[in-house]
Amino acid sequence: MNTSFDINSKKSQMQATITSDILGSEVEAFDIGTNALFKIALYVGVPSGSSDVDDVFLDILKKSLTQSSKISYQRFFTLLSFHYFKKRFVPQAICEVKLLRTGWLLTQCNVADLSGLDSKAAQHYFNTLEQKVFVDYIAGWSSLNNWLELEFQKVRKKFLFSLLKKYSNFILFWCLILLAIFIGLHITSKENSLTMWEQIQGWFGFITQRLH
Known part of the structure; x- marks a missing residue:
């Protein structure tokens, strides 16, 4: 004990x-x-x-x-x-x-x-x-x-x-959208003699003008 x-x-x-x-x-x-x-x-x-x-x-x-x-x-x-x-x-x-x-x-x-x-x-x-x-x-x-x-x-x-x-479906969806935008810019750049970057700048300028 x-x-x-x-x-x-x-x-x-x-x-x-x-x-x-x-x-x-x-x-x-x-x-x-x-x-x-x-x-x-x-x-x-x-x-x-x-x-x-x-x-x-x-x-x-x-x-x-x-x-x-x-x-x-x-x-x-x-x-x-x-x-x-x-x-x-x-x-x-x-x-x-x-x-x-x-x-x-x-x-x-x-x-x-x-x-x-x-x-x-x-x-x-x-x-x-x-x-x-x-x-x-x-x-x-x-x-x-x-x-x-x-x-x-x-x-x-x-x-x-x-x-x-x-999020594979979500990622795939946005990848397809970006691919479509890239193809569209590539095609239009040949038609209007503007580079893809110049077209993107133009879009942003247009959007900012509309917002103001």
């Missing part, structure tokens, strides 16, 4: 000693987004070297996108621009690390090792433990350089294909 109480008491102390150092010991060669992504994959139990890390990436991305409406320009540019993507993805990933890190550390540590440690020593213990496990974990992938950008490029390609598929 006392042993159980001591363990629970020690766990409470452990939770208090884990600071807000959200990413713990990072791998310096990685950017903060890549570190956060693979920390989350580690915390949720994705096997080292597994392609399931793609699912973790998509889950974080979806959560970051839900913060804006479906028609928001920010949502649109997030899926097209890596700069906008990072501005939304990284804060969400850091938030996920905050939620998962403490619980994961509690499952990995040995309560007996913390006996007699003060707050600073306990924090050093947790950081050392996390760094060791994390370095071994990421060794399962051959290369993680630019991983975040590569994941983004895959998502962007799928997004662009989905847009083309969804």
